[in-house]
Amino acid sequence: MSFENAIGYMETxxxxxxxIASVxxxxxxxxRAIIFVKNTKDSSFVLPEIIQxxxxxxxxxxxxxSENYPENVYARFADFSSEHSKGGxxxxGELMEGKMIGERVGFETRLSILNTLGNNAPFIGLLGTVFGVISAFYKLGTLGNAAGEVVMRTISQALLATAVGLAVAIPVVMANNYFTRKxxxxxxxxxxxxxxxxASLSRKG
Structure with a gap:
């Protein structure tokens, strides 16, 4: 396999x-959107009712x-708290803290994938650009002065890799930030x- 073909395979x-990363x-x-929507559905009135x-x-x-809203995270938490309130x-307090950690872990599942893709997609695209520039200089050295048009076309294709990397990274980072805020x-x-x-238990005591 020639050097030029090897670089071409790497670019591909x-x-x-x-x-694959974009898919x-x-x-x-x-x-994750489905999970967040299902777990927070009807929260605008479930949460105030639980507090009341x-x-x-x-x-x-x-x-x-939890009987009326079995998938709502706040309803589940209220049911859990009520069930264990007799222990004092x-x-x-310790049980609820553990429950909150468990809920957080459930929501954070697979968000690390978005974080990884968002952080690394631009670098993967940049790597493609580096391969393209290497190929351009190789052609320049091989073809000499007649390689001008070929080199410029190769460089433009190389820069496309960086653009693709950014095109993947930007929406992924935005989505990850949205889920993190939620x-x-x-x-x-x-x-x-x-x-x-x-506080309710304290008043009872």
């Missing part, structure tokens, strides 16, 4: 990798939310619920 491999990114974004129930001191009424405030909101709301349940 870079574009294949970018194509993987779309799949992860769609899957906790402030009334009626922790026994919390399980009704200190025990419940997760922070969910985590903050769970912490609010945790404090409400603990």
């Amino acid at each position: 491999a870079i574009f294949v990798i970018m194509a 993987l990114a779309v799949a992860v974004v769609v899957e 129930t906790a402030r009334k001191g009626d922790l026994s009424g919390a399980p009704k939310f 405030k200190e025990s419940l 997760l922070k909101i969910i985590q903050s709301n769970l912490e609010i619920l945790s404090k409400e349940f603990l």
Whole structure:
């Protein structure tokens, strides 16, 4: 295999990798979007109702939310907190903290893929550009002055690899930032619920 052919195969491999990365990114974004939507559906009125129930001191009424909204993260958390509230405030606090960590891990699943793709896609594209520039200079050295048009065309194709890398990375980073912000909101709301349940137990005590 000649040097020029080897470089050409490497360039092709870079574009294949970018194509696979883009398909993987779309799949992860769609899957995570479905998970976030399912777990936060109806939260605009479920969350205030749970808080109101906790402030009334009626922790026994919390399980009704998970029955009506079994996929809602706040309803699940309320059910869990109600179920373990008999163990006392200190025990419940530790259990709720563990539950919040478990929910966070569930939401963060596969987000590391987006983070990795967003951080590395531009470098993969840049690697393709480097291969293209190497090929351009090789042709320049081989063909001499007659290689001007070929070299310019090769360089333009090489720069396309960087453009593709950025085209993959930018939307992936935006999607990852969106999911990260949503997760922070969910985590903050769970912490609010945790404090409400603990305060309810304190009033009872």
